[in-house]
Amino acid sequence: xxxxxxxPTKDAERPVGTRERIVRAxxxxxxxxxxxGTGIKQISTEAGATLGSVYxxxxxxxQQLAVAAIGHGEREFADELRLxxxxxxxxxxxxxxxxxxxxxxxxxxDWIEGCPVTSTALGTAGRAPDxxxxxxxxxxxxxxxxxxxxxxxxxxxxDARDLAHTVISTLEGAELAAQVxxxxxxxxxxxxxxxxxxxxxxxxxxx
Amino acid sequence: xxxxxxxPTKDAERPVGTRERIVRAxxxxxxxxxxxGTGIKQISTEAGATLGSVYxxxxxxxQQLAVAAIGHGEREFADELRLxxxxxxxxxxxxxxxxxxxxxxxxxxDWIEGCPVTSTALGTAGRAPDxxxxxxxxxxxxxxxxxxxxxxxxxxxxDARDLAHTVISTLEGAELAAQVxxxxxxxxxxxxxxxxxxxxxxxxxxx
DNA sequence: GTCTATAATAGGATAGAC
DNA sequence: GTCTATCCTATTATAGAC
Numbered sequence: 184x185x186x187x188x189x190x191p192t193k194d195a196e197r198p199v200g201t202r203e204r205i206v207r208a209x210x211x212x213x214x215x216x217x218x219x220g221t222g223i224k225q226i227s228t229e230a231g232a233t234l235g236s237v238y239x240x241x242x243x244x245x246q247q248l249a250v251a252a253i254g255h256g257e258r259e260f261a262d263e264l265r266l267x268x269x270x271x272x273x274x275x276x277x278x279x280x281x282x283x284x285x286x287x288x289x290x291x292x293d294w295i296e297g298c299p300v301t302s303t304a305l306g307t308a309g310r311a312p313d314x315x316x317x318x319x320x321x322x323x324x325x326x327x328x329x330x331x332x333x334x335x336x337x338x339x340x341x342d343a344r345d346l347a348h349t350v351i352s353t354l355e356g357a358e359l360a361a362q363v364x365x366x367x368x369x370x371x372x373x374x375x376x377x378x379x380x381x382x383x384x385x386x387x388x389x390x
Numbered sequence: 391x392x393x394x395x396x397x398p399t400k401d402a403e404r405p406v407g408t409r410e411r412i413v414r415a416x417x418x419x420x421x422x423x424x425x426x427g428t429g430i431k432q433i434s435t436e437a438g439a440t441l442g443s444v445y446x447x448x449x450x451x452x453q454q455l456a457v458a459a460i461g462h463g464e465r466e467f468a469d470e471l472r473l474x475x476x477x478x479x480x481x482x483x484x485x486x487x488x489x490x491x492x493x494x495x496x497x498x499x500d501w502i503e504g505c506p507v508t509s510t511a512l513g514t515a516g517r518a519p520d521x522x523x524x525x526x527x528x529x530x531x532x533x534x535x536x537x538x539x540x541x542x543x544x545x546x547x548x549d550a551r552d553l554a555h556t557v558i559s560t561l562e563g564a565e566l567a568a569q570v571x572x573x574x575x576x577x578x579x580x581x582x583x584x585x586x587x588x589x590x591x592x593x594x595x596x597x
Numbered sequence: 598g599t600c601t602a603t604a605a606t607a608g609g610a611t612a613g614a615c
Numbered sequence: 616g617t618c619t620a621t622c623c624t625a626t627t628a629t630a631g632a633c
Binding site: 429430431441442445451452 | 625627628
Binding site: 408439440441442443446447 | 598599600601
């Protein structure tokens with residue numbers, strides 16, 4: 184068992200190993216600058232580690248590091264998504280809350296910290312299958328969280344699967360649009376529309 | 391007036407100047423590899439131009455080139471979007487058609503050619519205001535095309551504005567999800583859901 | 598406008614001492 | 616596991632002949 188008293192919902196505070204610091208730095212920097220825009224030297228500096236340590240833990244180099252960074256970003260957002268989905272009275276309200284949270288994060292970072300997976304995965308489309316698969320897995324995991332919440336609200340199975348797809352797609356796209364236009368509006372609007380869409384599929388006994 | 395007989399809906403065929411070839415190559419390569427992943431030498435090679443010509447037309451270097459590339463991608467997609475919006479009987483059907491077209495383009499490029507603006511703009515978030523503004527303008531122009539089509543279908547002004555935001559956001563996000571997961575499903579599902587959403591706001595005289 | 602050569606720097610990755 | 620030094624290549628950008 185790990186050293187006690189850690190908050191599993193946020194990054195554990197005190198004693199964090201070198202490997203973990205490297206992954207966190209890689210995730211944050213690639214979120215901001217993308218895969219090609221982020222150098223390994225910059226990662227090692229930001230992590231307070233030496234270049235030797237980076238290659239010690241990640242002999243596969245930058246690509247292996249990117250896969251780990253995507254995994255880290257996936258877990259971070261999954262934790263937040265879970266909280267938001269569980270904290271709302273119904274899935275429709277949860278969409279509005281999700282959009283608000285994403286908008287908040289963007290605004291507070293001065294519109295530079297968008298989706299941690301997208302910026303890393305985009306641009307490596309053809310050349311790095313490992314990275315593409317990690318990104319696909321991240322999207323699939325987030326979708327499963329939404330799907331489970333919709334099912335819990337007694338939405339039909341096929342409808343819930345389709346809706347989960349569109350929820351993730353729309354939140355991703357709205358975050359992108361918000362980042363590019365430096366405005367919360369795309370996210371807030373998308374949240375309301377997703378809520379409306381979900382209400383169409385509510386447990387209304389039959390059609 | 392230009393040399394006659396050009397098809398304005400696709401890239402003009404025969405006599406294309408050096409500057410135009412450079413912009414097209416930049417747009418295509420940055421669409422595939424992102425801003426940082428694309429080198430100026432690669433652009434010049436692909437365009438059949440020399441490095442000297444590139445800096446002759448773009449003394450502002452890579453950033454100025456990226457702005458021109460985003461403008462080119464914006465016009466290209468705007469032309470296709472206009473055709474699809476005008477070709478459908480109603481805006482709801484147009485959404486389904488748009489999604490199909492985007493899915494087709496992705497599949498045919500083996501999932502490497504996504505949105506020409508997103509991949510260029512992402513990752514240059516904080517450092518290049520010119521690029522960010524060009525990307526924001528592209529999104530705004532596309533949104534205006536959707537807005538005009540919704541208005542033409544007699545959807546109320548405020549509703550049309552909001553819907554146009556979500557249409558662009560959702561199509562962008564679904565294209566992203568489709569690219570990452572190498573599947574048409576996110577786009578096809580998003581198209582159907584957007585159609586449903588628009589039908590909620592149809593000209594039903596009153597609520 | 599086009600070409601070649603080159604400057605100046607930064608990139609990913611490795612070797613080997615400690 | 617950590618550190619420093621280094622190799623090799625690629626990058627953006629410029630200079631100047633033609």
